[in-house]
Amino acid sequence: MARGRKPPTQADPVDFAGLRSYIGYMARQAQTAVFRDFARITEETGLTPGEFSLLTLIGANPGINQITLVTLHNLDKSTLSLAIRDLMRKELIERKKDSRDGRYYALRLTRQGALLLEKATLLVEEQERKMDATLKAGERAQLLDMLRRLSKAFD
């Protein structure tokens, strides 16, 4: 180790320049932090954040089809197709052809999928409570509203 000066790792305070004044940068940081924390939930349930969202949407909208999910999640249909295949293999969802239009699949949760979603939802809500601990009264609703407006700004 050099004697004259400590390595910059812990020594010099880092200048973030404008970075921390950018919503884009800070939103990214917050989001990756939440996802890293989600790893605990993935361990317990086998579900990724994306799979949790899909199960929640299918659970609340039995009979929903893939193209609708695609528009909700802003994914390519090929990407969703792979995610659906995996959820089918895990027997968390099932589907059958729409009797009126054979191009559509109607998706719904299996019993097993519903149970797992219930368990995962509890863990996710626990994670949300952890976030609440850093927010003051009323801030959660305000934050959600601002995030919603940001998403819409780039439609």
Add this chain to the structure above:
Amino acid sequence: MARGRKPPTQADPVDFAGLRSYIGYMARQAQTAVFRDFARITEETGLTPGEFSLLTLIGANPGINQITLVTLHNLDKSTLSLAIRDLMRKELIERKKDSRDGRYYALRLTRQGALLLEKATLLVEEQERKMDATLKAGERAQLLDMLRRLSKAFD
């Protein structure tokens, strides 16, 4: 097309269940929206969001080393190594061995890198102004502070 009912794609209003009340979900949605919009900036500059952040940090902290960047960005050092290699190839940064401790590289922007960063910064700030248009007075500072607290909550 079936006659009795429209396909669910546009017909039935979708039930988001609790999804839109989750900060984790909404932060993800906002962040991906910002990144999709960043594609314009990538086209003009050749820089990804991650590269823009790295150039900003190196520009504000000439002589910074990779291990410091790793702790700031929460990346593995192998991941950063590849990003640094690409920035070197594009001749946007340069580095030399620390004379006191040969394990470190001191990173700094090239002239070309500084110019590109300047251009990219203007575009990023334009993007930030677009976000401001959806926020009321005072909300930007509040949002940044909440996002900072969220990141810290999962340290």
Add this chain to the structure above:
DNA sequence: TATTGTTATACTCTATAACTATA
């Protein structure tokens, strides 16, 4: 022995394009 940085490898997530089937 410990630390900075590289490389080989693999995994995840994503999109594009070409395809099947249904309408």
Add this chain to the structure above:
DNA sequence: TATAGTTATAGAGTATAACAATA
């Protein structure tokens, strides 16, 4: 012709593990 969904393929972005060089 147009739409729902699948498959083959490829490109990001990421981490793990083994490594070389330096301390």
